[in-house]
Amino acid sequence: MTGKVINETVRLANIAPIMFRKALTDVQIEGYTIPAGWSVIVCPAAVHLNPDIYKDPLAFNPWRWKNDGAYKYFMAFGGGMRFCAGADFSKMQMAVFLHYLVTEYRWRVVNGGKIVRTPDLAFPDGFHVQIKAKGC
Numbered sequence: 041m042t043g044k045v046i047n048e049t050v051r052l053a054n055i056a057p058i059m060f061r062k063a064l065t066d067v068q069i070e071g072y073t074i075p076a077g078w079s080v081i082v083c084p085a086a087v088h089l090n091p092d093i094y095k096d097p098l099a100f101n102p103w104r105w106k107n108d109g110a111y112k113y114f115m116a117f118g119g120g121m122r123f124c125a126g127a128d129f130s131k132m133q134m135a136v137f138l139h140y141l142v143t144e145y146r147w148r149v150v151n152g153g154k155i156v157r158t159p160d161l162a163f164p165d166g167f168h169v170q171i172k173a174k175g176c
């Protein structure tokens with residue numbers, strides 16, 4: 041389940057808003073030609089927030105990762121030959137963080153939380169959370 045929470049987190053809040061590629065030869069794709077030498081900007085949010093791919097895309101729903109189809113278009117860590125070298129390391133760190141957060145701490149939202157998407161996720165008024173060790 042932790043892995044599903046992590047996937048859902050990076051789907052909604054990716055730290056890599058765009059990726060660049062250069063067409064080395066003319067590329068035909070769905071009736072369009074990308075001429076050799078052109079640069080292409082890939083915007084993962086255009087895919088991750090597409091309601092045809094991820095139903096109700098702005099909802100935080102880790103359960104959607106029970107469906108193998110959710111993985112088909114997932115590109116938070118890129119893809120192909122330039123796939124993120126730190127993907128597993130990052131997921132491990134997030135899993136450790138989440139484990140200690142939910143087992144050792146409790147938290148409450150203090151202030152902010154207004155969300156703006158450009159399509160990057162941003163909190164213009166900040167997002168302040170008070171975290172306390174359990175039992176304190």
Ligand code: HEM
Nearest residue numbers: 055056059060116117118119121122123124125126127130
């Ligand atoms: C949540 C955390 C992270 C995300 C979302 C992320 C995302 C990405 C993405 C999308 C790419 C592909 C860029 C492209 O295709 O042009 C990439 C590449 C890369 N990432 Fe990450 N990354 C994360 C953490 C890390 C960490 C912690 C490391 C190192 C310890 C790392 C090392 C790399 C390296 C070396 C590449 C280049 C791989 C190559 O070009 O062969 N990343 N990352």
